Amino acid sequence: MRPLTILHLAANRWWTGGADPIIRLAQGLEEHGHRVLLGVTPGDRFEAKAREAGVSLVPGLRLSVRFAPHAVLHDLNRLRRLVRDERVDVLHAHHSHDHWLATLARGSAAAVRTFHNARAVRRGWPSATLYRRTDGAIAVSRQIWERCRAVGIPAEQVWTIGGGVDLRRFTPDADGQAVRREFGLGQGPVVGSVARLAPNRGHELLIHGFARLLRQLPDARLLLVGKGEMLPKLQALVNELGLFSQIVFSGYRDHDLPQVLAALDCFALMGAGSDESCRAALEAMAAGKPVVARRVGALPETIVDGETGILLGADRPEAVAEALLAVLGDPERVRRMGKEGRRRAEAEFNPERRVQQVEQVYLTILERRR
Numbered sequence: 438m439r440p441l442t443i444l445h446l447a448a449n450r451w452w453t454g455g456a457d458p459i460i461r462l463a464q465g466l467e468e469h470g471h472r473v474l475l476g477v478t479p480g481d482r483f484e485a486k487a488r489e490a491g492v493s494l495v496p497g498l499r500l501s502v503r504f505a506p507h508a509v510l511h512d513l514n515r516l517r518r519l520v521r522d523e524r525v526d527v528l529h530a531h532h533s534h535d536h537w538l539a540t541l542a543r544g545s546a547a548a549v550r551t552f553h554n555a556r557a558v559r560r561g562w563p564s565a566t567l568y569r570r571t572d573g574a575i576a577v578s579r580q581i582w583e584r585c586r587a588v589g590i591p592a593e594q595v596w597t598i599g600g601g602v603d604l605r606r607f608t609p610d611a612d613g614q615a616v617r618r619e620f621g622l623g624q625g626p627v628v629g630s631v632a633r634l635a636p637n638r639g640h641e642l643l644i645h646g647f648a649r650l651l652r653q654l655p656d657a658r659l660l661l662v663g664k665g666e667m668l669p670k671l672q673a674l675v676n677e678l679g680l681f682s683q684i685v686f687s688g689y690r691d692h693d694l695p696q697v698l699a700a701l702d703c704f705a706l707m708g709a710g711s712d713e714s715c716r717a718a719l720e721a722m723a724a725g726k727p728v729v730a731r732r733v734g735a736l737p738e739t740i741v742d743g744e745t746g747i748l749l750g751a752d753r754p755e756a757v758a759e760a761l762l763a764v765l766g767d768p769e770r771v772r773r774m775g776k777e778g779r780r781r782a783e784a785e786f787n788p789e790r791r792v793q794q795v796e797q798v799y800l801t802i803l804e805r806r807r
Contacts, residue, residue: 438800440470447459450479463490465789475495500535500538528543549799552581572594574590602719630707630717632707642753651683663688704728706729719782739786
């Protein structure tokens with residue numbers, strides 16, 4: 438494949454959702470010899486993380502999702518000049534705002550969109566017009582692929598490419614003892630979840646399920662990692678249940694996340710969040726931890742039920758408790774599932790495979806355009 442000039446656009450300033458996968462994809466494409474540029478909303482952690490990763494950022498873009506006609510016209514003119522002067526081959530958008538900008542400023546470049554969650558795929562006008570002007574779409578889960586088809590995007594223009602995980606950072610041999618000591622988790626089984634403390638992330642379901650698990654495993658602990666607006670409500674629920682010594686809120690963890698995962702015996706994820714590739718579950722698998730999860734987002738395609746973890750049969754606390762007990766009640770099963778999860782992460786979710794898949798999408802689209 439000849440080297441391409443690829444411009445990724447992400448009208449987002451927050452370090453959440455698809456931000457990390459976008460940066461890792463950009464790095465991987467550069468390692469394959471392509472020239473990669475990235476446009477993000479300036480002024481926050483996404484921009485800082487991209488600079489830290491060495492990704493070439495496009496200066497002068499605003500990418501404000503607020504209704505600001507002057508900012509939109511400014512960005513359109515900036516992008517049109519950039520596409521022309523830098524001879525951009527592919528404009529790859531990741532959010533609806535930058536998707537519109539990409540199709541309006543594309544010139545001779547191909548327009549590609551990654552849908553990181555199902556709600557971003559919209560029905561009717563004007564989205565139908567937007568999708569007709571798009572050369573190809575990437576869905577991070579089968580559910581999103583099906584929604585793309587339902588809104589009229591042709592099957593030959595939609596590809597399913599799941600998430601990737603940093604296999605060098607997240608490994609089964611990390612040491613979690615310092616984290617266990619920090620939070621007083623003891624030597625009993627520890628369940629952990631890494632997710633923003635936001636509505637619809639399933640923390641209440643997990644807490645109620647864990648409360649039932651304690652009837653069988655009274656020395657178990659639950660470590661909830663993340664921050665968000667639901668923290669006071671979740672703390673109140675824990676206190677109401679009398680579990681303030683069994684359930685620990687760690688706050689946001691980033692630099693030592695591999696050690697946090699190493700402190701766990703089992704990982705649980707009850708909600709997909711804004712990036713439905715469910716990167717947190719992939720990181721847990723890479724760390725050699727079995728995963729108990731709801732059937733949301735890409736989790737049904739990620740978790741092999743009974744082999745790398747357990748997919749819940751029902752969204753009830755009793756089902757959560759039964760699944761956790763089925764894993765934690767058998768230490769040999771914990772080890773076996775964790776080992777199989779790591780093997781699956783290496784085979785199916787390694788970053789190199791994801792870069793190759795995206796490259797193939799670009800190649801197919803560019804050949805069709807010729």
